Amino acid sequence: MNAIATTKTYTPSQPIWCAGCGHYGVKNALQYSMQALDIAGHETFVLAGIGCSGTIQNYIGAYGYHAMHGRVLPTATGVALANPHLTVIAAGGDGDGYAIGGGHLLHTFKRNPSMVYIVMNNAVYGLTKGQDSPTMPEPTAAPEEQALDAIQLGLSIRGTTFLARGFTSRPAQLNRLMMQALEHARAKRGLAFLEILSPCVTYNDTYPLWDAMVIDKDADENYDNTNRAQAMVTSLELSEQGRIPLGLLYRGDHPSYDSAFHRNAVTAPALEDVKAPQQQQLLRDILAEYKR
Amino acid sequence: MNAIATTKTYTPSQPIWCAGCGHYGVKNALQYSMQALDIAGHETFVLAGIGCSGTIQNYIGAYGYHAMHGRVLPTATGVALANPHLTVIAAGGDGDGYAIGGGHLLHTFKRNPSMVYIVMNNAVYGLTKGQDSPTMPEPTAAPEEQALDAIQLGLSIRGTTFLARGFTSRPAQLNRLMMQALEHARAKRGLAFLEILSPCVTYNDTYPLWDAMVIDKDADENYDNTNRAQAMVTSLELSEQGRIPLGLLYRGDHPSYDSAFHRNAVTAPALEDVKAPQQQQLLRDILAEYKR
Amino acid sequence: MNEIAKVNYPPLDFPATRAIDDIVITVAGQGGDGTQTIIALLTHALFHRGLHLYNTSNIASRIKGGHAATMLRGSTKWRGCLNDRFDVLMAFDTEAIEKSARWVADDGVIIYDESRAKLPEGVIAPTVTVISIPFSRIAVRELRRDLFKNCVGFGLLSRVIGLPDEEAIGCIQQQFKRLSAQDLEYNLRAFQQGLEFADAMGLTAAHSVYSLPSQKNENRLLINGNEATAFGFAAAGGRFFAGYPITPATEILDWLTKRLPRLGGIAVQAEDEMAAINIAIGAAMTGVRTMTGSSGPGIALMQESVGHCGSAEIPLVIVDCQRAGPSTGMPTKIEQSDIGMLAHGSNGDFPRVILAPGNPEECFQIGALATNLAAIAQMPIYIAQDGLSQTSETATMFDVDSVQIEYGEKLSADDVAQMKEYRRYAITDSGISPWAVPGIPGAMNLVTGNERNEWGQVVTDLPNRQAMMDKRRRKVETIRPRLPLAKEWGDDSAIIGVICMGMISGVLDEARERLEKIGVFIRCHRPRTLFPVLDDTLAFTRRYKTVFVVEHNESGQFLHLLQGAGAPAENLISLRKYDGAPYLPFQLVEALLAELE
Amino acid sequence: MNEIAKVNYPPLDFPATRAIDDIVITVAGQGGDGTQTIIALLTHALFHRGLHLYNTSNIASRIKGGHAATMLRGSTKWRGCLNDRFDVLMAFDTEAIEKSARWVADDGVIIYDESRAKLPEGVIAPTVTVISIPFSRIAVRELRRDLFKNCVGFGLLSRVIGLPDEEAIGCIQQQFKRLSAQDLEYNLRAFQQGLEFADAMGLTAAHSVYSLPSQKNENRLLINGNEATAFGFAAAGGRFFAGYPITPATEILDWLTKRLPRLGGIAVQAEDEMAAINIAIGAAMTGVRTMTGSSGPGIALMQESVGHCGSAEIPLVIVDCQRAGPSTGMPTKIEQSDIGMLAHGSNGDFPRVILAPGNPEECFQIGALATNLAAIAQMPIYIAQDGLSQTSETATMFDVDSVQIEYGEKLSADDVAQMKEYRRYAITDSGISPWAVPGIPGAMNLVTGNERNEWGQVVTDLPNRQAMMDKRRRKVETIRPRLPLAKEWGDDSAIIGVICMGMISGVLDEARERLEKIGVFIRCHRPRTLFPVLDDTLAFTRRYKTVFVVEHNESGQFLHLLQGAGAPAENLISLRKYDGAPYLPFQLVEALLAELE
Numbered sequence A, B: 001m002n003a004i005a006t007t008k009t010y011t012p013s014q015p016i017w018c019a020g021c022g023h024y025g026v027k028n029a030l031q032y033s034m035q036a037l038d039i040a041g042h043e044t045f046v047l048a049g050i051g052c053s054g055t056i057q058n059y060i061g062a063y064g065y066h067a068m069h070g071r072v073l074p075t076a077t078g079v080a081l082a083n084p085h086l087t088v089i090a091a092g093g094d095g096d097g098y099a100i101g102g103g104h105l106l107h108t109f110k111r112n113p114s115m116v117y118i119v120m121n122n123a124v125y126g127l128t129k130g131q132d133s134p135t136m137p138e139p140t141a142a143p144e145e146q147a148l149d150a151i152q153l154g155l156s157i158r159g160t161t162f163l164a165r166g167f168t169s170r171p172a173q174l175n176r177l178m179m180q181a182l183e184h185a186r187a188k189r190g191l192a193f194l195e196i197l198s199p200c201v202t203y204n205d206t207y208p209l210w211d212a213m214v215i216d217k218d219a220d221e222n223y224d225n226t227n228r229a230q231a232m233v234t235s236l237e238l239s240e241q242g243r244i245p246l247g248l249l250y251r252g253d254h255p256s257y258d259s260a261f262h263r264n265a266v267t268a269p270a271l272e273d274v275k276a277p278q279q280q281q282l283l284r285d286i287l288a289e290y291k292r
Numbered sequence C, D: 001m002n003e004i005a006k007v008n009y010p011p012l013d014f015p016a017t018r019a020i021d022d023i024v025i026t027v028a029g030q031g032g033d034g035t036q037t038i039i040a041l042l043t044h045a046l047f048h049r050g051l052h053l054y055n056t057s058n059i060a061s062r063i064k065g066g067h068a069a070t071m072l073r074g075s076t077k078w079r080g081c082l083n084d085r086f087d088v089l090m091a092f093d094t095e096a097i098e099k100s101a102r103w104v105a106d107d108g109v110i111i112y113d114e115s116r117a118k119l120p121e122g123v124i125a126p127t128v129t130v131i132s133i134p135f136s137r138i139a140v141r142e143l144r145r146d147l148f149k150n151c152v153g154f155g156l157l158s159r160v161i162g163l164p165d166e167e168a169i170g171c172i173q174q175q176f177k178r179l180s181a182q183d184l185e186y187n188l189r190a191f192q193q194g195l196e197f198a199d200a201m202g203l204t205a206a207h208s209v210y211s212l213p214s215q216k217n218e219n220r221l222l223i224n225g226n227e228a229t230a231f232g233f234a235a236a237g238g239r240f241f242a243g244y245p246i247t248p249a250t251e252i253l254d255w256l257t258k259r260l261p262r263l264g265g266i267a268v269q270a271e272d273e274m275a276a277i278n279i280a281i282g283a284a285m286t287g288v289r290t291m292t293g294s295s296g297p298g299i300a301l302m303q304e305s306v307g308h309c310g311s312a313e314i315p316l317v318i319v320d321c322q323r324a325g326p327s328t329g330m331p332t333k334i335e336q337s338d339i340g341m342l343a344h345g346s347n348g349d350f351p352r353v354i355l356a357p358g359n360p361e362e363c364f365q366i367g368a369l370a371t372n373l374a375a376i377a378q379m380p381i382y383i384a385q386d387g388l389s390q391t392s393e394t395a396t397m398f399d400v401d402s403v404q405i406e407y408g409e410k411l412s413a414d415d416v417a418q419m420k421e422y423r424r425y426a427i428t429d430s431g432i433s434p435w436a437v438p439g440i441p442g443a444m445n446l447v448t449g450n451e452r453n454e455w456g457q458v459v460t461d462l463p464n465r466q467a468m469m470d471k472r473r474r475k476v477e478t479i480r481p482r483l484p485l486a487k488e489w490g491d492d493s494a495i496i497g498v499i500c501m502g503m504i505s506g507v508l509d510e511a512r513e514r515l516e517k518i519g520v521f522i523r524c525h526r527p528r529t530l531f532p533v534l535d536d537t538l539a540f541t542r543r544y545k546t547v548f549v550v551e552h553n554e555s556g557q558f559l560h561l562l563q564g565a566g567a568p569a570e571n572l573i574s575l576r577k578y579d580g581a582p583y584l585p586f587q588l589v590e591a592l593l594a595e596l597e
Ligand SMILES: Cc1ncc(C[n+]2csc(CCOP(=O)(O)OP(=O)(O)O)c2C)c(N)n1
Pocket: A049, A050, A051, A052, A053, A054, A069, A092, A093, A094, A095, A096, A097, A120, A122, A124, A125, A126, A127, A128, A133, A200, D244, D245, D246, D247, D273, D297, D298, D301, D328
């Protein structure tokens, strides 16, 4: 079912992004993949952070939410727990996700809730006019500070199951990764983390730089993306060489967070009929605990 | 100079900890090391989080500070930047440092400010009566969730320079690690991260369990603690085997955050004579920027 | 095991048995001492006597081993507070004696271990009966476990308060019904040991210090405020909770973690308070009725997100189990000092409501009401709890069946199918926009904390902005008739009014009673909606020339709220206590009288 | 490059040159259009004419390319606000025309590119002079870069406002002094192009639309509120800042990042606002004078930490560059809606002060004063900024040399050496405890947000608690004489009072002037200390039967603060505007008159 065709509500607006912004590529990949996988807009909830990136939900025609700065992961986790029938897509910028949201990223990696998380990495705070983000190499204030590599971070947390990196200048691969991510999340296999290199033409135009740095690991037959340790070693080596690996860099099997909750009586709290008679009985049982 | 001998101020109180609490061992190691290295209490600033662990500053006889829950790392960073003449020791629990403080941990690893950070890991929230912390394996709510390994996390952030783990049941090694940590920080080489296994006898008595799990990597001649990738591989392997590595697990060379700030005119903002005539001149120069 | 018991304990010279209808028993010691067990046994005893109970603790720190005093008041009348003094103090260590002995009534009883501590001088009236008994020595020597000292103590206590042995044994059986037969046996033997002591001292079944009445009081429960609030939430269909441990709110997380899954719901322990409230926000947006909670420091961390709920129109119940601030403050001490934050915290203006229960029954009702109001008005509803979080009281058995579950303007897929057009933020007269949750075909919508048009699209044009602000404000007006009015009682021809919040209810009532005895008549008024300040409260502030506002905080936060809403400053007298302990009846009487002179 | 210029542009029929002493020129287009450059050139021109300037923007979003209108007012009198209408609008795109044309004065001028947009119907008076000019086409065709359209535009504008060519050329030279000679040359050619257009249309050096006066006005600077506050902080010895980017506070971080290192200080961009304030707290504890800042959402996140500073007695200046809330709200729009949060946010009661500057000069003074007060009283001092953060104004040249640096009770190592005993939280009459920072021998102390004794050790006993709360409160009393009183002006025999905050100052003054002309006299009062509410303000609220409280927020936050402090509700009339735009003079006049009728 095509989401937009059946809508009784808003018409997705034109992006507010600057011409040439990488974020267009991210939006295209997401729309392409939703269509390719026949994912209905009304069953999809796109939650976005604050930033230029954090407007993507407005352009998709799905249910959309604009989180507070840095909080999109816990919010999306709440959605995934409360209604597992939804396809949950969290999205945001590198500032949103790695700076103010860094703590939640850590814990979301650890929990592995079934949802997609797209980070549009441009190494700057686009919306606030170009300050260094945690992925900026040689930040102005403390040039020796190392840029954060979120895939490496994800590899260090043993609950992760899907760690990928795409580049808006590699749209075919990006589409593929996006579809894989959606499938991973929808199969309730856990968090599909997809960092997308998405240059900010206005404040940090890294198209040529990144074009020279990226290396496609999907194309490398010797690379075993199910081996966490090897993935880490490879990634560290490439960093040393000034290269950035692209592809589905790690894929693991670990029960998802939601699967821990969705068992026994708990299926989808959002859909529970709380007025049902058996629920009344359960409440009376609780009351009975207090009878002395 | 013995700190306590010259004090005009409070007498360190007796710990409020339960008999047998691991935190006593942490305190002992810290006191031992300060004495062994002849570090004066008045030049030392111990900043602690909130938790049972977060009372250690009261027992040392140094300058002490009790942070808000989870905030001890930024606070200590502020101290290290403002007055590099102090020996800065941040300390706290696993809940404080890895749960609510997780985002700051990430960024402090990345920045590598010159200070010691001691985490007293007991895998529970002691002070609030025994809830699972991020290092608890098989937490009650979501038993499949993986415990966090902060050393692995630290290895994934390329700015780290000192990652160590001790155990209060191994006091000799602990003393050694503590001294190394203090020396690292005092030499302005960056963040000396020391996680200490410090069992909570009341809510999670892991003495025997951890005793069986730990393995001393300081004693392993084949282990190269200057190789980040190898350290990571080893640590991941040991985790798989249900083992916990102890020792100075990684040691690197990377400029410290403070060294990026402490150059040119900036030496120690806390000690700057802001009333000096040349400062007035500098202010007038700024004013001149506005003359049109 | 009879050695010590056979020692001829010097008989004491007990006065004649006194019949009382109101008693405070305090058991104090280190946290690990099991003082809780004795209190639990006493609770059984007094509960079955049909007395109203009030049970609270005074603890220095939450670490096991810290000093803790637990107080139990039993009375034929409802009280809802402690009394001025303890009638009986059982002290297990030095600190207990030092801290609590001065609070024993002149005609009270102190039971302690004199080998461990000296009685402080000058603070205990010579008329106090002092019983010294080497509890732990007996327990360890006789029963090989320190733990059993609790039943030894209970044995002695049962003779002090005049509890027939069978009743006491019944309590032990009830308390330890899950223990092995052997352990139960040990406990019963320890109890006997206590009785033998009592006998030796001259405290016999026939000659106790006190005798307590019995009254019929069926259909009661004993519950603390946190449990009752959580229960009310669940009863009104609440099925999602996210929190982070903090004293004294942790119990809500615990209670719901244990019970929500049975009901098809989920409770989550997040990594911090920001995560907690945002997980809650995520859940709430899917339509499940959701709550989060914390104490002051955690609520402070949630402020940005609360404003977001107000802006984005997300239904959320937020419980603040207040404790003494500022900052980390005194986590185990009571205060009512977050009111200002709840009413004015976070950036910008948004609709919010603060409800404040005054006893566990109201906690249940308000827990349920808040859940409904949040759903109806799609906005944050605060519950401001105070010492109630740390207090258990008897209450009339809750009526879970009568709790209504109201959905407000929540749309089903069928509803949407009937509609031609759907706008998430439709501007309506009530301010409330029909609400379709994700999953419903055709109703896709955008939820945001930026200013937006009716579709949820971010816009900044001026008339839209104004209309959206006005719409959100109207929601409060729409639910205003549903907001609980104040409880008002006392002399209705009085010329003095007294306003209080929450837990002060009980002590104010007792003060009222005492004042009446000396010819001072007051009218009491306890708002259950703190914000917005309702008209009944404003009218009350105008009705009397002298209106006391009694609160547990330093700056008079509620006074400011009242005045801010237009209450006449010249009528109001502010009474504030902010040392971390609740008013005792005599203190409140004195404070009121001091201002009246 | 002469092709277009030689086209015979149809000469327009311009009215006779009008001399005016007050002009608003607006340049609007997409953010990247370089509208800023034209405004900068105009600023040079009007500044050298000695006019008072007021410069502000109206931007829809911060992304490059979003719509932005920049307004410059030049006047012989100080104004501190916009005027009702624009005298000149230069519009670079359709949106600019659509949004701004309706605000052009009936006798004003619109310059735009008719090939791009149509003038909206019915909103522009027929008397408006409309000039159509294909800016970018000229610039691109003639000069090969769209950028140069700014100087083409400036050429035309200089003829509209009657700026002699030499003056205009001087401005270009000043503006582009850092460019290469060739680029400067191109800009000058573009300017000539603009002049040729003007000539062709009939706007010559001799016949301009307006003519502007010149006046002597030496020793001025043009600065915005953020810069001025940062500067005041630095001038008072502030040497540490930690922040996190957020509109409209980022400039403070930028300004200090650039300048503090020269002064031996440090500015840090933290990973979030909680990190920012806690890095600041760490620094502040070492004795360096420290500030942090943000806008509403960030300040909301800092609330727990602000209370901690209040409790732990840590000196910290916190600037809130307020913007339209709630939640993310409208980041580029003005509001005064964090006042309630600043006064009442965070858990528990602690001392705090809110200062509010009304213009850049006061930003400088208050930036410095806050820095001193924080150091003296060891507590958090808020600076509540509003639209000032987004506004540049001319101000009397700051006097950096006269700024005093006060240390309060900060102890040196020598001081401590003289002392027998040192208690960090010594209870004193002033409430202020002498303060020794880490590094000083012998003065080791414990700083905590828990309640503590004089040594800083955590204790919960009741009398100590009370004494510590009282001590902290006394600090506010101690510095009260230092808190800046209100600015009061207007007719001192008026029977109507008007209270406002911050940026409303200018527009209120203009409203007062206009009201006087129609025989309505008012007395204006602008508190510079918002909290605590000072006696001069309370007295003002009692002095008149009718006191307007004018503020930019929906709920009347300042009104509540005033009433909370005891101002008589019956005297006060609340006027609030909360659509994101500041009052224009006519709007405020109308709002006041509407209530007076
Ligand atoms: C609490 C809070 N702090 C700061 C901001 C200001 N802010 C908005 S977006 C943003 C960063 C945007 O950077 P990023 O996430 O990388 O997104 P991008 O614009 O680069 O796509 C910041 C700091 C905010 N909205 N809320």
